[in-house]
Amino acid sequence: PKGGIRPHKKFTISSNRSEVLFVDYIAEHLNPNGKAGIIVPEGIIFQSGTAYKDLRKMLVENHLYAVVSLPAGVFNPYSGVKTSILLMDKEIAKTREEILFIKIDNDGYNLGAQRTAVKGGQLEEAIKLAHKFIETGEFEETPIAHLVPKVEIAKKGDFNLSGERYKEQIQILTDFPLIDFEDALDKVTYSTKIKSSDYKEEGTFPVIDQSDNFIAGFWDNPEDVFRITKPVTIFGDHTRCFKYVDFDFVLGADGVKILQPTNEFHPKFFFYLIRNIDIKNLGYSRHYKELKEKQIPHPPLSIQEEIVAEIEGYQKIIDGAKAVVANYKPKIDIDPDWEMLELGEVCDFSQGTQVDKPLQLTSPKDGYEKFLRIENYTQLSDDFRYIPTELGKNKHVSADDVVVVRYGASAGFIGRGFDGILANNLFKVAPRKNTVTNPYLYYVLSSVDYQKKFTELTAGGAMPALSFRTVKEILIPIPELGVQNKIVAQIEKEQALVNANKQLIEIFEQKIKDRIAKVWGQEKTKEEFLNMAAEPQVEYAKS
Incomplete structure (x- = not known):
């Protein structure tokens, strides 16, 4: 803020999340006619924690006039995290009863590590829309922008700032256009494939093949490395396994297909989507001939991103539960007097x-x-x-x-x-x-x-x-029988928690399957669909 930092005793929002405190501090230290544009991670937009909701409530009521959603990968190669821009101005916020939501799917560059220029950028249009709204308050809805009344945002109490959530249209998920599988792929130049008998136990570069092991071995020759520009899905032509890979690797043995989705698909959404395809078991024959004949649904990128956000929330819960199950072993502390x-x-x-x-x-x-x-x-x-x-x-x-x-x-x-x-x-x-x-x-x-x-x-x-x-x-x-019984009771109490984690894994793995299955053919209103794509109603700490 102008004049430097003004010391204060506490934040308006009670939280230990740095992103919440960061936004809170900037908003509260704006001058009466001050302006701010803050790039925030997606959690600020729809996380369900109390601090996040309180922050959004404060912003909607006092500071915020627009939210610009950016595609994941804008800050590559430094970070692929999905972000949005919060635009604040107290004076404008006081005179507007709506908040402007802008959704940018194409910022003029591809979303890989190189960020090369592509056609169809929407930034210029977004800037014009924002300026017109600021200067006149007038607005005509476009495919990338719409207004939402503040009372509508406040209605459900969570002040969710995902603009797509408030679009009042009905969408049948089966109406997502179906496209041929290979139309969803970019062409890939394959690197050298390494025989399984030549894999090393240690080395510079991981070897990815069609086996059950995510990393099958290692290799040292940099000339054989497949360099990643954006994440790919590896398909086992014989084994029908799918692997999501977002790092440089060496191709292992035979029967490995590299599937690199076009910029029309979020790489992780593409992985989750095709992993759900039922491919007939042909034994050790090649299965890509079956896969390439399929058609797959093609939702807008904005919806793909929200589905990925939901699934990754589920996956964090699964990973945490698996860690509990894998690491738990009953241990009895032996008293030297026994x-x-x-x-x-x-x-x-x-x-x-x-x-x-x-x-x-x-x-x-x-x-x-x-x-x-x-x-x-x-x-x-x-x-x-x-x-x-x-x-x-x-x-x-x-x-x-x-x-x-x-x-x-x-x-x-x-x-x-x-x-x-x-x-x-x-x-x-x-x-x-x-x-x-x-x-x-x-x-x-x-x-x-x-x-x-x-x-x-x-x-x-x-x-x-x-x-x-x-x-x-x-x-x-x-030990005495009474002590034995206490030890058993404690261990069984611990194991009840472990078993609960096993159930949690099953529940959330099924949620992921169900979520993707909806894309393939469930009927929902657009609002219901996008509400489901919001952050799951569970808070989890960073590991």
Whole structure:
């Protein structure tokens, strides 16, 4: 502001978000006839947090006369973030009952890293519209601009500044023009492809191929690098996998197609859209011949950008939940005062039984019981076999019993949760009365420290295996039964939160699928569609 910074004790808006405080400070320090144009990230426009809503309310009521939405990539190569410009003038804001919204899809340059000039720029038209509105208050709606009454913006209480939200027109999503798949693509000059047998474990440049691994290996020769000008989608011609890549890479092996969308498509929207295409499985044949025959919907860039903003909000939630699930392991802090006893002193061991395959049925039958195999525990598989009850004498387990995998790659895995008869590559560890509870034993043996012990005990042989003798010699902490119960209660409380995160992943992955599915053929009003494209009603912190 004129005259430099004026010290103050607090901001008008209570927030710890720097972008909120930044805009708040500028708005509140404008002179009575001062003007400001502030470039802001998209979160300021539609984030649902209280501070964001309070800021927008203050701006609409006192400062704001126009919002200019810019396409993502305007500030490439420094940042590809989607931004808008807030135009402020207290005097103009007082005399206008509407706010001008301008949507620029083409600023005269492509949105790649090089930002080369293209035809059809809309900046000049936008400037003329803004000047006319400022000087006369007159305005005729155009394809890139429209007025919205302030009372309409205030109606829902969130003061959302996404101009497209307020357009009063009905749109059938199936009316988005369908275009041929290859008409959505720019031509690409391929770099050298590297055989999978030549991949390096370490190197300067990542190798992207059609395998399930996002990065398949590394390579050092810069002459073989595919240089990115804007993000691309990699399609596995044999595997039908899709990968979104926004960095320089080396092409791996055979069967990799680089799909670079034209400037008419937001690169990430294009990725989400085509990932939703159902491609018939032709085995190891090439599948691009199927993909290129498809037609895809082509919404306006402004709608594509809002869909991407919504999906990325969902994806942040998914990524956070996945981090919780991946990193959680039950850990028990051992009190040095607890007694340490060998497992064989407090538990009895019993191995499962061997049953020939001809005697194993694949469906239930009277006089038969579930025959529990390794995959039932390690994969929580409900693919059960059934054997005659008399073959399982003294080999029964209940859902509460602790079961250990004895042989194979999963040796040392701790399981529970099934009633039935154990196979011979599994064994039950049964606590003796008044020493250890089943739940406590399960969590001790499943903990990080004890899983490391099992790994050490199975190392070295041709086939990993546990011997009863070495397992019985493992020392475990034996606190009082009341303490054991408290430990179990705490772990189960933690696991309830982990399970909630697993459900969260499923819910938001489905939301992403549903969101893209709507583009392919759901009927909605334009207002409903754009409301759905607003930021999801969940706040999440930056990781």
